Amino acid sequence: MTAPNLHELTPADLLEPGPGFGPARAVMSTRRGGISQGPWQGLNLGSAVGDAPADVAENRRRFLDWLGRHGAWLPGSGASDALLAGEACGGLWMRQVHGARVLRWGRDATGQPRALGFWAPEAAPAGHMPGLAWQVIDTPADGTRWLPEADACLSTEPGLPCIVQVADCLPLLLAAPDRPAVAAVHAGWRGLAGGVIEAAVAALQVASGVLPSDLQAWIGACIGPQAFEVGAEVLPAFGATPSQPGPGFRPSPRPAADGRPRWLGDLPALARLRLQALGLRQVQTAGVCTHEDAVRCFSFRRDGVTGRMAAAVWWPRQPDHPS
Numbered sequence: 001m002t003a004p005n006l007h008e009l010t011p012a013d014l015l016e017p018g019p020g021f022g023p024a025r026a027v028m029s030t031r032r033g034g035i036s037q038g039p040w041q042g043l044n045l046g047s048a049v050g051d052a053p054a055d056v057a058e059n060r061r062r063f064l065d066w067l068g069r070h071g072a073w074l075p076g077s078g079a080s081d082a083l084l085a086g087e088a089c090g091g092l093w094m095r096q097v098h099g100a101r102v103l104r105w106g107r108d109a110t111g112q113p114r115a116l117g118f119w120a121p122e123a124a125p126a127g128h129m130p131g132l133a134w135q136v137i138d139t140p141a142d143g144t145r146w147l148p149e150a151d152a153c154l155s156t157e158p159g160l161p162c163i164v165q166v167a168d169c170l171p172l173l174l175a176a177p178d179r180p181a182v183a184a185v186h187a188g189w190r191g192l193a194g195g196v197i198e199a200a201v202a203a204l205q206v207a208s209g210v211l212p213s214d215l216q217a218w219i220g221a222c223i224g225p226q227a228f229e230v231g232a233e234v235l236p237a238f239g240a241t242p243s244q245p246g247p248g249f250r251p252s253p254r255p256a257a258d259g260r261p262r263w264l265g266d267l268p269a270l271a272r273l274r275l276q277a278l279g280l281r282q283v284q285t286a287g288v289c290t291h292e293d294a295v296r297c298f299s300f301r302r303d304g305v306t307g308r309m310a311a312a313v314w315w316p317r318q319p320d321h322p323s
Helices: 053-069 081-085 189-194 196-208 232-238 267-278
Strands: 025-029 102-107 113-121 132-136 152-155 162-166 170-175 182-187 216-219 229-231 249-251 262-265 282-285 309-314
Touching (some): 152 196, 232 262
Parallel strands (some): 102 152
Antiparallel strands (some): 170 216
């Protein structure tokens, strides 16, 4: 038996769905297994949070190499400069802006991952599939590096992963059970209210034909309902009011500094409600609160300056697929 590389991530460094999710693979990093120091200590995968670029690149190499050892196909073992830097349309990373656009990943002529375009959803009621407008992404002719702006992404190619970064927001991973169709969603309360989940489910159906009722879903670690305190102005975004908060909100027991009532929001519950309204029946939840679990999780609300974790989903490549 080959001894494990001391610089490789192990199952103890990661979060994964339980039995029943598959054959697609899904995983979420924690802060374990990395080399960053200071407020980013551990496996920080965020390149725009003030951490040393060399440390972020090494952390990303470890994470992408783990994906590569478990069925993801990334050129050159997943450690190319573009993938590690994440500053090009071929880098598998996005600039997340709390919106609802859905990016589609593909490959260029050399096999490198590339952003092909994105779907922008039209306005639709919560829990209803929106119409989608497709826009092609043209790679800059001068080779300028840039990050495509989106808060969800999908792939229909075996081995090509979808990745989102979080540090309290909810990561949602979606997968078809019978075809290479996967999506990753970054959803804070603004994204949830803006329909990013509905847009991702609709885009998966357009791209692959998979029905929402057949999709598998995994909600990764995010800020929990005992820690996510919001003002009353957030409730109307979800059709709730102080007198009828619904299952997604409850009054906070903590006194507010300004004397105004505060509310505790339940991001996983709000996401589940939308998934169920779309017809999804197979939904798993990690049940880990990023705010409370300081050993394993980065949390922006808890720490301010901090790192980012990543959640990834992919359809495993065939054993004879080139690597």
